[in-house]
Amino acid sequence: MSSKPGFPRHVAIIMDGNGRWAQAKGLPRFAGHQAGAKMVREIVECAAELGLEVLTLYAFSHENWKRPKKEISLLMSLLEYFLEAELKNLLENDIRLQAIGRLEALPPKALSKLRKTIQATRHNKGLVLNLALNYGSRQEILDAVKRIVADPPHEITEATISGNLYTRELPDPDLLIRTSGEMRLSNFLLWQISYAEIYITEKFWPDFKKAEFLKAMDVYKKRERRFGAVKA
Numbered sequence: 592m593s594s595k596p597g598f599p600r601h602v603a604i605i606m607d608g609n610g611r612w613a614q615a616k617g618l619p620r621f622a623g624h625q626a627g628a629k630m631v632r633e634i635v636e637c638a639a640e641l642g643l644e645v646l647t648l649y650a651f652s653h654e655n656w657k658r659p660k661k662e663i664s665l666l667m668s669l670l671e672y673f674l675e676a677e678l679k680n681l682l683e684n685d686i687r688l689q690a691i692g693r694l695e696a697l698p699p700k701a702l703s704k705l706r707k708t709i710q711a712t713r714h715n716k717g718l719v720l721n722l723a724l725n726y727g728s729r730q731e732i733l734d735a736v737k738r739i740v741a742d743p744p745h746e747i748t749e750a751t752i753s754g755n756l757y758t759r760e761l762p763d764p765d766l767l768i769r770t771s772g773e774m775r776l777s778n779f780l781l782w783q784i785s786y787a788e789i790y791i792t793e794k795f796w797p798d799f800k801k802a803e804f805l806k807a808m809d810v811y812k813k814r815e816r817r818f819g820a821v822k823a
């Protein structure tokens with residue numbers, strides 16, 4: 592399937608600000624992650640309705656292991672809950688789940704639920720929901736280099752590198768969204784976002800509702816993408 596004219600094919604999102612959202616409301620950080628998980632559902636449904644091809648969500652980074660053990664374990668439980676609770680919704684909306692990152696290092700229960708949901712949705716033809724879990728872009732590039740060196744082709748091109756990344760079956764993102772106003776890339780899809788448009792909003796992720804996502808789509812549509820060339 593392909594996205595509607597003017598819409599991005601692939602949107603990647605750095606979902607940031609759960610903790611600050613909770614703090615502003617005098618709630619524990621985990622309440623922010625729970626509210627964030629609800630927003631994941633809303634935005635995934637919206638992306639599917641719009642007919643986007645791929646939505647990549649940065650759900651847990653390589654660096655997130657530095658957080659307190661309790662927060663990590665709550666985030667993993669939330670992921671497990673999400674995978675179970677969302678299956679029906681994914682199937683009804685023809686959404687195919689995928690994941691990128693060093694998945695084998697995830698806790699066994701979360702990994703097994705992830706694999707089951709990927710398996711159960713593998714024939715779906717609509718939106719690809721791509722969860723970045725234990726993901727880091729430098730680690731991904733390093734893994735790609737190791738794969739290439741292990742079985743070197745005659746010539747190494749950009750396509751060789753793209754073809755050995757975790758995202759090898761996906762188009763590069765056209766639009767990168769980051770919530771909560773930070774101006775950082777945080778080790779996210781560094782190779783793949785070379786030509787992506789960037790949209791940063793002050794909204795915390797749990798406040799990034801459907802209307803905000805649609806606003807980002809409108810801004811994207813008005814951008815002129817030149818890919819390094821001059822205006823025709």
Ligand code: FPP
Pocket residue numbers: 606607608609610611612624625627628631648649650651655669670673722796
């Ligand atoms: C950033 O907020 C968010 C994360 C580290 C995790 C993202 C997780 C979710 C949106 C919920 C679970 C997702 C799924 C797919 C079930 P932060 O904690 O860094 O916020 P802060 O910068 O305000 O502290």
